[in-house]
Amino acid sequence: MIKLRVEGTKPIQRTLKFFFHVYIILSALYTLGYIYRMYTNNDDLISIQPRNEPVPEISSAKWGQDKISWDSNSGIYDSMTEEFFLSKVFSESMQPSHVIPYYFRADDPPKEEDITITTLITSDRFLIFNKLVTNYQGPISVTIHVSDNEETRDELLKSLNDLYNSNPYMKKYVDVHLVVDRFERQFNMWRNVAKFFARTNYVMMLDVDFHPCTNFRQKILRSPRIMKMLRTGNTALVIPAFEYANLKEGLNSSTFPTNKKDALKLIDSKRLAMFHASWKPGHGSSNYDAWHRSNVLYKVTQYQFQYEPYVIFPKNSIWCDERFVGYGANKAACLFELYLSGVNYWVLPEDFLIHQTHEYLESARKHERLFNRKLYDQFREELCFRYARNFILIDEWDTPKSRNLKEVCHKIRGFTQAINFFRESIS
Incomplete structure (x- = not known):
């Protein structure tokens, strides 16, 4: 009986020894891999997982629950939810607001x-966005506002799905x-979302109802001089905007x-004129008379x-407030903040945009302009002092x-005196 027990344990011992050796080998490989990553990558690894397929149903219980993780290279692995991360990224916007990157x-x-x-x-x-995509045939990052209302939400997402899948250029070039949320017209927050998830070094902030009439993208990319200017980080390229005098022609x-x-x-x-010519401050600084004559x-x-021209500038720049x-x-x-940060505006001499006519919500514009005008007055002074302090x-x-x-x-009243005092106090 004893002999049989001893002989019966030998296969078990051999099996256990085999698995022990396998464990040792795998552990060694894992350790070597970790050491390699540690010494060949000094950057924190932060990733937002893109969605290659649209979310079939939007449920508030699932919003932003994907994990964003990073390795600190010290053996500490940490993570947070995508929603928590993005709530900080867009923290100045009205909340709660749920950002879903790369829906398409x-x-x-x-x-x-x-x-x-x-x-x-x-x-x-x-x-009109569909026309822009077909016309541009280049990378586009677009933010779409979805009202957090079950009655309209599903209908909008169905329309978006039909739109995206109806145009091959949409599927080829566009990130959606x-x-x-329940907040209408958070334009600057929406602009920041589109820019944040853009995947190129340079972006063009464009309103969707403007039609690019020339292939400015290829001209810029093929110009060593202009590309050198963009790479310095202190250049923004202006594309002049026009509209038809007879709005029906637009x-x-x-x-x-x-x-x-x-x-x-x-x-x-006189059929074509500067966009919003009755409000010259909006585009007058582009000097349209010079554009008419210039070829440089x-x-x-x-x-x-x-x-407020339409500009191309480095993605690594300021964010809209x-x-x-x-x-x-x-x-x-x-x-204004882009200009204050040290970026100069240069006008492209051969390229232009034309506004496509549509109706305006004048009742909403009147009240919102009044509020934003007061905010903008304070904002400009705030920026002047903040950037001056930073430059010093x-x-x-x-x-x-x-x-x-x-x-x-x-x-600004008292600006020069305040700056001189600040420079003296830190010298």
């Missing part, structure tokens, strides 16, 4: 050295991100001119704080980077 993700990954149009749309702009983009020569004929005949890139020299909700000053605030502390006050700030902020 473009099939073709763009090159880093490319230009992504960043824009925002609501359901009434789906058709959703913002789900309904059909297929009739728009496609080169500067034809555009100038329409301008000379020229600098904006008469900047004023209500200027999300306190601006609704119509009025929201885009101007973005571009990082020893950039006496460099060209602070030139734009000095140009526009010296008009």
